[in-house]
Amino acid sequence: MFIILCLYLSFTLIDYFQLLSFSGIIFSFPLFLGAGCFISSSVKRII
Numbered sequence: 001m002f003i004i005l006c007l008y009l010s011f012t013l014i015d016y017f018q019l020l021s022f023s024g025i026i027f028s029f030p031l032f033l034g035a036g037c038f039i040s041s042s043v044k045r046i047i
Contacts, residue, residue: 002040009036 010032 002044005040005044006033006037009039012036 010029013032013035
């Protein structure tokens, strides 16, 4: 469940920043993945 939330948030961030080029998204995917996991862990701690 946590991993699904990570991926969902990561793809939401990528969708939000889709003005970036495709190669830019691939290059920064680990960054988005890390951000998604960080946000979801913070949310999980609050809930």
